[in-house]
Amino acid sequence: MSQNPPYTPDPRFMALGPDFADPVAPAAFPKAIERFWNGRWAAAVGLDTLDEAARIAHFQRFEALPDNQPEPLAMRYHGHQFRSYNPQIGDGRGFLFAQLRDGQGRLLDLATKGSGQTPWSRTADGRLTLKGAVREILAAQMLEALGVYTSKIFAVFETGEPLQRHDEPSPTRSAVMTRLGHSHMRFGTFQRQAFEQSPERMTALVDHAIAQYYPALETAEDRPAALLGAVVAANARLAASWMAAGFVHGVLNTDNLNLTGESFDYGPWRFLPHYDPGFTAAYFDESGLYAYARQPEAVFWGLQQLAGALSLVGERAPLEAALNTFPPLYRQALLDAFLARFGVASRGDDNDEAMLRAFLAFMLASQLPWEAVMFDWFCGSASAERALRGPRGSVYAGEAFDAWQELLMQHAPVRAERLDHALFQRSEPVAMTIDVVEAIWARIAEEDDWSALETALADIALTRQGFDLGADRIGFLP
Incomplete structure (x- = not known):
């Protein structure tokens, strides 16, 4: 990405039609205070020339980007949440805002969190706390530095609304966030079509996913099984990279796993303070279902649900064969990920x-x-x-x-020359354990002091440059 590409709009998801998403209006926020702008990734998609007024217009008011999706779309999906099926979910506080190509021609999504209520909000307010946004920034930036294929937090604006939350001191500050991701098509997107017994929509989804994310599979004889095989491989790599990073996602429901094997949606995440196979991130994960060492199992279980959904249009035996590639792929990916981390x-x-x-x-x-x-x-x-x-x-x-x-x-x-980098002249690494995250937030909450976050982001950038693990590469496609 040495040369910034031009802005290349390419809204593809809306062509699937009205059965896959609902048009929604973004919330009107009282304030627009820019708290984070990802200049490196803005440059990667040709949006680095936007001035402050344009950033507010497009990433706080969500006015359509030029020649892009004309209105926000709240995506419809279902999902297993802690292994209980829920057909009442979908984008409840976010939407797909735009799609565009990067300099390598990869289709990327700009999607939101905290942008207001949708038909899938139920009783929720559709908002995001500022603390939640800060935590997402830190998770995504740190994971990228440690070699994990992750969505990027693109923009965060503080919005000036006092929010009530049961799990943190309230009222608390509010924010709206935009995430740049390779795909927001979840396993649950396919589960919804199976639940509603719509082979036509399932076939349309398979065709769309292959065309946009796995074009090498266009000539595959068994398209559902071929797609599943590619998704299995991508998610085996994802699970392995979390393990090598010492990362615990916390909520590996099937609406938090996607087609491209890209980590996203950081809620109660944690990094390991020390090795503990049973370490959990979410206080409500009382059984340890999504504990550190159980994450590969959780991803494989989610892939099994995707395979079950695809059986609506695919043959059982090829789908099972694709699914059964997970164990050897994961084993090799785990070794590769740890060897990369050891250098x-x-x-x-x-x-x-x-x-x-x-x-x-x-x-x-x-x-x-x-x-x-x-x-x-x-x-x-x-x-x-x-x-x-x-x-x-x-x-x-x-x-x-x-x-x-x-x-x-x-x-x-x-590449032992990496040890000459300034990162390795330090005696201590950058770590993003919960105590570090809470200390960063405390400075913001108590004094409106953002310097600790700025320092942490600079340290994370140094980590990314020093390790040079290539997490911003295109990769992960057959």
């Missing part, structure tokens, strides 16, 4: 998996901060001296550590 090359043998197992055993025994150990030992043997003279040098010892160290040292560093 070392695969040996192509059993050592890769043995090294990962030894790492997790050491992390469980030591209870050291997850991100700190990743930072200390990035590029393996090339960081040995740096790690041992660092603040945790004295605890890098013992049987569990020695077992991991022996295996790690057998892997060649990849």
